[in-house]
Amino acid sequence: MTDQISPPSDSDIELKKKSRWPWIAGAVVVVVAIVGGIVYATSANEDKPFGTNLKVATWSTDIAAEDLLKFITDEVAPAHGITIEPTKIDNLIEINRAVDAGTVAGNFFEHQPFLNDAIAANGFHLTLAAPTFTWDQASYSDKYRSWEQVPNGAKIALRDDPAGQAIALLDLAHDKQITLKPGKDTIKGLPQLSDIQTNPKNYQFVQVPIGQLARSLADVDVIVVHISDVYAAGLRENQIIAREPAPKGSEGGLVVSDKHLDDPNVQKLIATFKDPKIAEFLQTTDNELIRNTLGPINP
Template sequence: MTDQISPPSGSGLDIEIKKKKRWPWIAAAAVVVLAVAGGISYAQFSNKDKPFGTNLPVATWSTDIAAENLLSYIATNIAPDHGITIEPVKIDNLIEINRAVDAGTVAGNFFEHQPFLNDAIAANGFQLTLAAPTFTWDQATYSDKYRSWDQVPSGAKIALRDDPAGQAIALLDLAHDQQITLKPGKDTLAGLPQLDDIATNPKNYQFVQVPIGQLARSLADVDAVVVHISDVYAAGLTEEQILAREPAPKGSEGGLVVSNKHIDDPNVQKLIDTFKDPRIAEFLETTDNKLIRDTLGPIS
């Protein structure tokens, strides 16, 4: 069910917004964490005061297979030169992946950018730091109906993520493509623009907010979806469905997140140095791994 929001006079806005839900950082969540190897489960428990050894578990979100592949490369080719072993772990819950780092269950995670992390910290009081920005996510607009913005008609339905950080990046993508303009002070990621920060919407697009895990499926019901490519790659969306590619906004770099409580741990410092190794950027620029090449990029 959706609510129609009356646009400001003369703005040309026609915004379709789902009934407000509290962003799930605040909701109760399952606390099962899945490891890559052997189906091991990590119960939610505190390890806050225990230092890490040289074997360091690092978590990725279970559906971000591009970050998972990049983590595997780093674990195999970079970490040994820094005197540590990275144990990749997959966690299938966007709250628990940060909670696991905060509790010391894992040494870090590798799946988010600063605006997304800010939401988690504000809602849960986590003490976390993006210690080593490592890559950018390629952005794209997908459509099954149109091959360019010129073909997209007035009143078209455009889907974007319903979380504040994901929504902000999608709106900046649309502004980059000159499909909308944003209010002054809301035209950078630091401004965290949301739907009510749209200043002009010349083609009267209807914007539909969709949870991250449903974006790929929503394409059949809308005219276009604006998203991180890695959010929908695993669901089978293809290059042929991309209407436009957009650059990652400054400030949306992804990388290694660690707990403030462990940031001075000598082995966590080795982990941070690993993710700052310049060979990672070189790999992102030259890899033949199509999954990584088509979805992630180096930080310029």
């Protein structure tokens, strides 16, 4: 979000030079001090080794990954000689920037296609070091109960980011609602709307930011999405018209900085997120939120 700054009033402009210059000089000193502190904090953290207490960030609205991280923190990490400190970050750029800068040891909210977008846009040096789970996919509607009922020309909402859009299109292709151009029918091809080859029912596609998808259901016929993207907003099983498997290559997991890959405690963190206890928990848990939205990675 861009902060809006009000233009100065006439009385502000008419400040006398004698009184204005001391304030300006003081402000410059403060700004230099603040900027210097930020630069120091970043440079001090990015190469600094971690101790055995490691912060791992989740995106603030992904409550399924947050619940899974709690299980890993309580039941898996102690056996690997580390303590995990879960941390919430509500900005999808800053959650990767925090890992890149060494403010946190890792994050636990994204798959490789989304990470690729973040790296390309921001120059981060990050690695998906431990794929851990899959996101269940689904198509939701308040008007229809199956794809067969969805009419020609229906409005279909999907995420507006390249990674989320690609997975939604692969879901639609899986459900035989569209076909994709050759080479664009896998997650590696990262299909976008321009890569649709056939659209037999002439669907109208609406691109929506991830945080607005659940609310957009009232204005469209169907949304296609990770279940965990909309679960916290109250969408439920009786609104699902089709479930789709997570495309191969879209597994979520632990992301760490390339600069810390050789850190012994980060290696312990990676081993923690690769522990087979996690897959067993995903298959057997009584936690309804996790059971309805996440799944283990198939070998």
